[in-house]
Amino acid sequence: MEKLLQYINNVRPLTSLKALDTFSRAGEWATYRFASMVKTLECWEYDSQHIERLKRNFPNAIVRQVDSIQQMQQHSQRYDFVFIDNPQGLYCDNKYCEHFEILGHIHRVVTDHCFVIFNCNNKPYVNPEKPIEYYNKWIERRNIF
Numbered sequence: 200m201e202k203l204l205q206y207i208n209n210v211r212p213l214t215s216l217k218a219l220d221t222f223s224r225a226g227e228w229a230t231y232r233f234a235s236m237v238k239t240l241e242c243w244e245y246d247s248q249h250i251e252r253l254k255r256n257f258p259n260a261i262v263r264q265v266d267s268i269q270q271m272q273q274h275s276q277r278y279d280f281v282f283i284d285n286p287q288g289l290y291c292d293n294k295y296c297e298h299f300e301i302l303g304h305i306h307r308v309v310t311d312h313c314f315v316i317f318n319c320n321n322k323p324y325v326n327p328e329k330p331i332e333y334y335n336k337w338i339e340r341r342n343i344f
């Protein structure tokens with residue numbers, strides 16, 4: 200992440216970028232690495248249990264409790280730096296899969312020279328609490344994509 204941020208900063212100063220984090224949680228895993236470097240930060244998170252902590256972690260950010268994929272379809276603002284750190288596998292009651300659905304909508308929120316960062320899981324892990332049917336559905340969705 201540091202190398203990536205350095206690279207971006209050499210192309211355009213991070214301090215000049217309006218940033219959007221589309222899957223924020225409380226921002227403690229990755230978002231915090233760039234949050235204080237960008238000009239402005241907006242955070243979108245679906246799950247209410249993370250919102251208070253997210254606001255506390257980034258008091259200067261605009262925080263919205265929204266479904267990011269739906270929000271993109273009705274949002275009128277655009278950003279210079281978009282960070283996409285979605286959950287592994289299927290999420291939102293299996294409505295979405297990995298980065299796939301967001302790809303069709305991201306053009307609505309980016310400026311002409313936006314940096315779009317996909318945080319991809321190189322080693323997806325098997326969660327023993329999830330039934331085998333979940334994995335079968337996930338693989339099926341991947342194959343369709």
Ligand SMILES: C[S@@+](CC[C@H](N)C(=O)[O-])C[C@H]1O[C@@H](n2cnc3c(N)ncnc32)[C@H](O)[C@@H]1O
Pocket residue numbers: 220221222223224225226227228229230231243244245246249265266267268284285286287290291
């Ligand atoms: C991998 S975590 C994000 C970690 C975060 N970027 C960080 O640095 O701490 C993914 C988050 O996406 C949220 N999420 C899942 N579906 C969503 C949706 N449709 N819209 C917005 N957030 C969603 C989950 O609740 C979860 O908190």
